[in-house]
Amino acid sequence: MAQFGSGYDAFMHASDTDQAGGRAAAFVESVPRVLCCLCGVLIDANPAGMCANCLRSQVDITEGIPKQSVVYFCKFCERYHVPPRNWVRCELESKELLALLIKRLKGLNKVKLVDAGFKWTEPHSRRIIVRLCVQKEVFTSTVLQQEFLIEFVVEHLQCDSCKRDAANMDAWTAVVQLRQKVDHKRTFMYLEQLILKHNAHEDAIGMKNMPDGLDFYFMVRSHANKFLHFVTSVVPLRHKTSEHLISHDESNNTFRYKYSFSAEISPLCRDDLVVLPPKVAAHLGGIGPLVLVLRVAQNVLVMDVRTFRTAEVSSPYYWKNEFGAILGSRRLTEFTVLDSEPTGEILPGGAGSNKNIVVTDVTVCRSADLGMVDRQYFVRSHLGHHLQAGDLCLGYDIENANVNEDLMTGHKKLVDLPDVVLVRKTYPKRNRARTRRWKLRRLAMEEQQQAAARGSGASNEEDEHELFMQELEQDPEMRSHVNLYMQAKDPVVVAQDDNSLAMRDDSGAEDEEEDEDYPDVPVTELLEGLAITEATTGPEPGGDEL
Structure with missing residues (x-):
């Protein structure tokens, strides 16, 4: 149907009528009618001068659109x-x-x-x-x-993935091998959540969980470069590229290569205790040399354990002047706070942190020696807004620790080390998995290890994952960078005395006593669970696979 514009002449006629002593105006509208310039049919006047049928026969607005x-x-x-x-x-x-x-x-x-x-x-x-x-x-x-x-x-037309499955061949073109020289997988668990949140693995055709890292396989080299660029933006990383010739077609002079990107993540992790080399300490404004790692992202944020000054070590500068930790998170010792008295000194929390450091004088003792050995430590700590008398905290017992003396050579300030360095607040050890109302998504990765050789390693990884989830519960800043999903609790069927069945929620088990001051994840931070269908290979304990 043709729609015409309002190019008509309107004529208005007024007539006077007497109604209750007043006058009203009546308007009559008329449209001129003309003959179509092609077929001669009488139509209302329009700018084209043609009827709808003739207009369609003369103009085809669908020209250029394939039928x-x-x-x-x-x-x-x-x-x-x-x-x-x-x-x-x-x-x-x-x-x-x-x-x-x-x-x-x-x-x-x-x-x-x-x-x-x-x-x-x-x-x-x-x-x-x-x-x-x-x-x-x-x-x-x-x-x-x-x-x-x-x-x-x-x-x-068969897609590339179906071709690969039908041919039963390993058709990857590029592989990114992420490695870290540490004895735990805390970094890879956090990196896995960042990958899921930003959907950085969407182009990967396969993933493998290796004993010392992760492997990601891609069909196109550019996809591997894109993934590597994302990982570089979230952790300190350096990589090397190698290529291997697979085939060569002499008739059309084409080559087929497989590319390998060997990426090494910095061995520094959050809560590590580090002795800075003299050159690095001078570059950071005389900080340290004994520092605590507060945050590891694209840059590393460190804090002097004596003056509580903070500084950032950029990723390129770190790889030019590598240094490691003298004590890692597995050497943390639990202490009990006996007294806490703020000094009134408040310092900035460093780049990227919206919290200030409240300096506090804390009296602690080892939880294992509480009531047995009368050994107390007087420590000046940066956890003033967290610790109160009776709280538990984790720290490094340097007095009873064996450290590498070679790392401390050349430092005039390291004449005497502090007996204790407090790291963060903690809570009594309990299994909180049953009462947890949130969960994490997991990548569907192929295990490289054999089932017989995995025995103790699998249980250690589950324990590390539980500690990682508790760390997310206790740290809102770290939790803001990952996606948490609501955990659906299945009701349990129990039998009653009258042979009837009742439903109860196992999440409220009476044998699980929660700490009143234990941090709870707000419901506003949880996302609705996603419906996983095609890409799911089956849920694992602690989360769903993607």
């Missing part, structure tokens, strides 16, 4: 091809499929799309018919609207 096209469909994984290399799953006559088909059409940018929909076809006909309604201004103040059909022929 037939091809869409590729993989019958093995039931996905449609989105050029150049993507594949998406869409149901028949769904809005996702409609958007995919419309995006494949050329020439739609010259018209205005008013309506779109499907016309029913037999599901096995391998034909998809789309109905489009478009508008376009053909003459001045004259808009023509036209409806037409486009036929899409569905042709079968």
